[in-house]
Amino acid sequence: MQMKYKLTVAAAIAAVAGFASAQEVLKIGHVAPMSGPQAHYGKDNENGVRMAIEDLNAKGVTIGGKKYKVEIAAEDDAADPKQGTAAAQKLCDAKVAGVVGHLNSGTTIPASKVYNDCGIPHVTGAATNPNLTKPNYNTTYRIIANDNALGAGLAIYAADKLKLKKVAVIDDRSAYGQGVAEIFAKTAKEKGIEIVDNQFTNDKATDFMAILTAIKSKNPDAIFFGGMDTQGGPMLRQMEQLGISNAKFFGGDGICTEKIIELSGKSKLLDNVVCAEGGASLDKMPGGKAWKDKYDKKYPGQFQVYSPYTYDATFVLVDAMTRAGSTDPKKYIPELKKANYKGVTGTIVFEPNGELKNAAMTLYSYKGGKKAPIN
Numbered sequence: 001m002q003m004k005y006k007l008t009v010a011a012a013i014a015a016v017a018g019f020a021s022a023q024e025v026l027k028i029g030h031v032a033p034m035s036g037p038q039a040h041y042g043k044d045n046e047n048g049v050r051m052a053i054e055d056l057n058a059k060g061v062t063i064g065g066k067k068y069k070v071e072i073a074a075e076d077d078a079a080d081p082k083q084g085t086a087a088a089q090k091l092c093d094a095k096v097a098g099v100v101g102h103l104n105s106g107t108t109i110p111a112s113k114v115y116n117d118c119g120i121p122h123v124t125g126a127a128t129n130p131n132l133t134k135p136n137y138n139t140t141y142r143i144i145a146n147d148n149a150l151g152a153g154l155a156i157y158a159a160d161k162l163k164l165k166k167v168a169v170i171d172d173r174s175a176y177g178q179g180v181a182e183i184f185a186k187t188a189k190e191k192g193i194e195i196v197d198n199q200f201t202n203d204k205a206t207d208f209m210a211i212l213t214a215i216k217s218k219n220p221d222a223i224f225f226g227g228m229d230t231q232g233g234p235m236l237r238q239m240e241q242l243g244i245s246n247a248k249f250f251g252g253d254g255i256c257t258e259k260i261i262e263l264s265g266k267s268k269l270l271d272n273v274v275c276a277e278g279g280a281s282l283d284k285m286p287g288g289k290a291w292k293d294k295y296d297k298k299y300p301g302q303f304q305v306y307s308p309y310t311y312d313a314t315f316v317l318v319d320a321m322t323r324a325g326s327t328d329p330k331k332y333i334p335e336l337k338k339a340n341y342k343g344v345t346g347t348i349v350f351e352p353n354g355e356l357k358n359a360a361m362t363l364y365s366y367k368g369g370k371k372a373p374i375n
Helices: 001-020 037-058 081-093 107-118 147-161 175-190 209-218 229-241 258-262 268-272 288-296 307-324 331-337
Strands: 024-032 061-063 066-076 098-101 122-124 140-142 168-172 194-200 221-227 248-251 273-278 360-363
Touching: 024 081, 024 307, 037 061, 037 066, 037 098, 037 288, 037 307, 061 122, 061 307, 066 081, 081 107, 098 107, 098 307, 107 122, 107 140, 107 175, 107 221, 122 307, 122 360, 140 258, 140 307, 147 175, 147 248, 147 273, 147 360, 168 175, 168 209, 194 209, 221 229, 229 248, 229 258, 229 268, 268 273, 288 307, 307 331
Parallel strands: 024 066, 024 098, 098 122, 122 140, 168 194, 168 221, 221 248, 248 273
Antiparallel strands: 061 066, 273 360
16 A cells, blocks of 8 residues: 555656656746836836746646746846847847847847847837837837827827927937937927927936026926936926926826836926826726736836736737747747737737837826826
């Protein structure tokens, strides 16, 4: 009886070992700033990928008749272009099957050439500069609206809905900030809005008093800031200190976070913020509310903006591999191009250049200190 029990246990252990060895490992890369002032964005993005991988493994991944365990290969680019290309090369050398990232346009654009040269696809759910897809690399994909939509949408709202006449523009000189500011200014001028001042700062600055003092003398109806919440928050606080209290404060998805409430010191001028994000609001996303509830339980207090997109980006890559029956980028890129994936953020279909087809956009305000969709 005892001998039979021992044999049964041994057989069970052998079976489990055999199953484990039958599973192959599928590595998906992720890159974002995990250190520095933009780490809250990076953590949120990485959380989206980790959540997707956990869900994929829970339901089981079979590609070309083989079972796979999906794992993340996480890298930190600190929002720095040089670190971004180094991280991309590291993932190429590691021969990951695909990459989700990067966060910033300034890191994603140079990294996209690295991925193209080594033949590994990357899907960004955060980098919005239109120049990203201009080279037409078959390895570059974006599942969020680009700055053409965000900058133009904000300018149209300023002109048509708010009837603003004079706007000052500030950008942080990054690929993202400068790009979205230029598109806003161009569209605003076309809509008859006067750009009364153009100022710039950088993505490490914390003191904007000189810039804002110069702008105050022009008495604009609004200030547009092209940059991230790490500058947008302190800028709001300093606008309040200078008494620039009647001007609206416009910005793209870089300032459109929960974190800006804290970074502005809960400034009264949060009531003046109008910002834009690519995609529908969470409440209007097909799986948004249930997904967010699950995210908040897993990562309480960490949600920012882009994690639903990095979650979907992970699934889009694995879906293409599954349809191709291969994790080899050469074999699954043709299927990635034909994506028609129903995700949390919406149905993901790509234009020939890798842009998202029919990309949505949502405007937000912060009435009463809470972020809420306008449209």
